Amino acid sequence: MTDPYNPPRTSAGWRALLPGQRSVVRVVDVTTGRRRTVFDSDQVVVEAPNWHPVHDELLVNADGELWRIPVSGGEPHVVDSRGNPDANNDHVLSPDGQTIYISNRSGQLCAIPYEGGAPVVVSNTRATPFAHYLHGISPDGQTLVYIGHDRREGVNTFEVYALHLPTGTDTKLTDTARHHDGCEFDAMGERVLFNSERASTRAGHSQLFSMASDGTDVRQLTRDDRVNWFPHQSPDGRRIAYLSYPAGTTGHPANLPVEVRELGPDGSPRTLVALFGGQGTINVNSWARDSRRLAYVEYPIHRGVDVVEPRMPHEEE
Secondary structure: OOOOOOOOOOOOOOOOOOEEEEEEEEEEEEOOOOOOOOEEEEOOOOEEEEEEEOEEEEEEEEEEEEEEEEEEOOOOEEEEOOOOOOOOEEEOOOOOHHHHHEEOOOOEEEEHHHHHHOOOOOOOOOOOEEEEEEEOOOOOOOEEEEEEOOOOOOOOOEEEEEEEOOEEEEEEEEOOOOOOOEEEEEEOOEEEEEEOOOOOOOOOOOOEEEEOOOOOOOOEEOOOOEEEEEEEEEEOOOOEEEEEOOOOOOOOOOOEEEEEEEEEOOEEEEEEEEEEEOOOOOOHHHHHHHOOOEEEEEEEEEEEOOEOOOOOOOEEO
């Protein structure tokens, strides 16, 4: 199999499917475990579903474009970005559902109307090589939280930052020189969830954390041998879904046997879905507003009669 850390690319530089591979967008009911397929493609890598806060519709990215897919199923509708197909799998929706915020390949943060329009840069210009990777928005729609990748000579840090949109003020929330990622607000906007290697004694061993929205009061949420990424709290604040890799994984690569897990109200982990995926599966918050359904993407590979895809004992609808 192709190295999951270096998956194949299209001519435009976006990640490509492996031979026999598909992108399958699914929804799982976290109370019953029942799963339903929303969209299935053997042509393009579809990634990172956001659930629209008002409509039963998912927002995903594919080959730099943003697609809207009805949860009931059907063909995707491409968001018209005025000839700028430059969206990676870091995107969020404003609380009213009218604006999409994205990270682009140039490392900037941009805003695009949900109904289509030219991207408008909202991030600040920095004098040093610096990239923004967007993951969260506050419940009031005023603040974005993102990972800032500082790439100055002799520096290579991934820290959590907050951007206050009305004033354009950037605030650095972490400063440990340990890798951070997947930052987003909790349901109340009082704390920021993220994954980090800050408590690890070995490279790559990322766990889940939370902190107050000003960067204080850091708390560790998971403590296990697996490598845990991308915490997403449900709208009711009772559950945190996350992506869990096998022990020893470095980064968040594609094309590995992974699990979508959740921390329930008592803080204990349980597996919701075992699948073949990783990068693109749940990079962004994909909870439905009912806090019962969760969208995700898996990437099974069909080789003759065999399918490279872990199975859970849940019956599919």
